[in-house]
Amino acid sequence: MSSPASILHDVFGYERFRGSQADIVDHVCAGGDALVLMPTGGGKSLCYQIPAIARQQADHGITVVVSPLIALMHDQVGALHEAGVEAAFLNSSLSFDEAIAVEKRLQRGELTLLYAAPERVTTPRFLAQLDALAQRGQLALFAIDEAHCVSQWGHDFRPEYRALAVLHERYPAVPRIALTATADALTRADIVERLQLQEARQFVSSFDRPNIRYRIVEKKDPSTQLLRFIEQEHEGDAGVVYCQSRKRVEETAEMLAGQGIQALPYHAGLDASIRQANQDRFLREDGIVMVATIAFGMGIDKPDVRFVAHLDMPKNIEGYYQETGRAGRDGLPAQAWMAYGLQDVVNQRRMIDESPAGDDFKQVMRGKLDALLALAEATDCRRQRLLAYFGEDSRPCGNCDNCLAPPQVWDGTDAARKLLSTIYRVQQKSGIGFGAGHLMDIVRGRQTDKVAQFGHEQVSTFGVGASYSEAQLRGVLRQLVATGAVGVDAQAFNTLHLTEGSRAVLKGEQQVLLRESISQPASRKRASGRTSAAPAAAAGLTADGQARFAALKAWRADVARSHNLPAYVIFHDATLAAIAAAAPSSVSDLEGISGIGARKLEAYGEAVLQVVAEAG
Known part of the structure; x- marks a missing residue:
């Protein structure tokens, strides 16, 4: 069996693991269960692809990858083929005959990884095929990608993921790795419970994406x-x-x-x-x-x-x-x-309030929305x-x-109290609620047809906020709705009303601090530091390097088109930029460049050298 480090280098063309990848790979290769939280772009796929290769070499059999999207399966399998790994997918894009052919390869042990959707994995037909493999000891690993889909608290809940608990119940000896880029503590706990991963080791990488x-x-x-x-x-x-x-x-x-x-x-x-x-x-x-x-x-x-x-x-x-x-x-x-803006806050509150979910679920969703609103403000x-x-x-x-x-901050407490007082008084006078625009007109003292229709120029707060701009008042209302100090009646055309949370603001016990409006019309002048549409990966290249990079991109596009794959599956921009910078003249010059594994070196090495030579 090859070591994980040698698989990383020989198959995928990378010199070293990043972050916690090495620990995850070692743990899963040894047969341990894992829950992996790693940011998008952090290299989650390698955390199960390398163990899949290693465990197959150790005669443990095939790895089944549960993936929710056809496009993702297609590209992942295409990338593995480019790296020389036997992989396939089973999904609705295949004809009946094509699907049967994949199933036969599965049973013959010709595949290292098989990708399938959760709906397919839990069907009697698929489980019967897994049974046959398990009886021969040829089930190496289950990888559950986008694992947050199993949780009702996650942002993309998919009920079909709940049925995946059957994998542990039916094949308890087969290790499992669940992976996601996004899960707070509540979602993480739900993943553990729903997928029965209580004994799994958790690997939580930094969520920071500094770029x-x-x-x-x-x-x-x-x-x-x-x-x-x-x-x-x-x-x-x-x-x-x-x-x-x-x-x-x-x-x-x-x-x-x-x-x-x-x-x-x-x-x-x-x-x-x-x-x-x-x-x-x-x-x-x-x-x-x-x-x-x-x-x-x-x-x-x-x-x-x-x-x-x-x-x-x-x-x-x-x-x-x-x-x-x-x-x-x-x-x-x-x-x-x-x-x-304000309407975003109103819409999101309304969707939660109108949903058929239970009160506990709504309360959690309100808390999650509040956290996003706090980030925005x-x-x-x-x-x-x-x-x-x-x-x-x-x-x-x-x-x-x-x-x-850093934005300027102003104290909006006075404006907030005037708006809340206006909401109370107009509802008291007219017996109905009103929307944000009309309430702001009253506070600013604007004589509109609607103000005259309801006699709201007679309200004691009419014009008390004439010194505030509409943008300022809208910002105050946005925060009052965001914090729950103002409620939204979705059944009455998104009219606003007071809540229990209004009391502290009205009494002056709660301060309302807001950022100054920075929503100024942008000029048409181009931002500095960007003089062309050249890819970011090529930004540091010399003029000759830029020419080589452009030639390599054109070559890569032709190859990708002929293989019916996205260009980055052949080589990433960063790999092309490294080739362009190195200006290699021999195959050995390409061996140390990140992203060029043995299979790609054999398949594309000579062609790459020719492109570089012709570009000068």
Whole structure:
């Protein structure tokens, strides 16, 4: 049996393990169960792929990988084939004959890894095949990817994951490794219970992604704000823009495309063939911006996504962290940008309140939303708050918006009391509730048709907040709703009402501190430090190195197209940049370059040398 370190080098082309990878691999190779929490881009796949290879060499048989997405299975299996590892998948993309052929290879012991969806793994047919392998002692390992899907407290709960407990009940001697990038303490405990991993060793890596710059801006004109952000800082870059609704997805994609940006829509309402075509373009072409609902993204391994933008606030920090983590998987600089406003807070509160879930579940979801709102309103380091949510201590990062440009803070307690008093008085006078816009008009003393219709110019608080801007009052209301000091009546057109939490603010016992509005219209001037759309990986190359890098990318694109794989499965940008910098002239010169294993060296070494030589 090869050592894990030699498999890492010979098969995958890497010199050393990162972080806790070595400990995880050794533990699983020895037959131990493991729960692995590792950030996106941290190398989770190697934590089960290397044990799968090692345990098969020790005659333990095949590793079954439970994976929720067809696209992810396809790319993972393609990458393993490129590295010389026998792998296959069973999913609905295969014809009946193709599926039968894979099953026969499984029973003949010809595979090292088999990927399958949780729905398939728990069927009687599949379990019968596992039974046959278990009787011959040929089940090496179960790997459960995206394990947070098993938890109702997680951000992407999938009921079919609950049935995976059958693997431990039916095959107790087969080790299991469950992996996720996102799980707070509550979700982690649920994973352990649902998958019966009480005896498993837990490996919790740092959640920090230091290459990602977190920025959260106040919504003013979100479409324009997004456009300026992309034009000024990410022209020609691959990115993902998340929207809450399908309509918003299509409108945003159309708007960006109309401004010359290669933007494509993705949501569950699109025809499956269109969704697949758009996803394939995103994975296989450079510079595509995918505008999507959260239906898109889990398991997307594209390493060179330079930004993730949110036009609407996610439900919780886990969702935010998982989605933003799709940026900068290659470790190079990337940005997580979000615009949020009062309506986001109202919408998220309403969705929780209207859900058919029980009160306990709603209470947990409110707490998770509160944590995200606190992150959005924060005036201190974003990264510190984000990591603290996952139980990790850290220092100010110096790379988020608040660290780079500390915001001014103002005391909004007086404005909050005036707004709360107005809510009380108009409801007392009219017997009904009103929305945020009308309440702000009263406080600012604006004579609108609606104010006149209800006689609200007679309310004692009319005009008492004339010195406050609409943006200031909106910020105050946003925080009052976020903290529960103001309630939202979803059944009455999102009207606002007082709650038990209003009392402390009205009495002056609770201070309301807010960040100054920084939602100024962005100029059209390009951000400094970015003079071209050259990939970040090639930024440090000389002019000759840039030429070699461009030639290598063109060659890689042709190879990837012929193999029907994303380009990064052949070689990552970082590997191409290292080749371009080294300007190798012999196969031996390529051997020490990260990302070039024995199989890839044999398959592509001579072609790479020819491309480098011709590029000069």
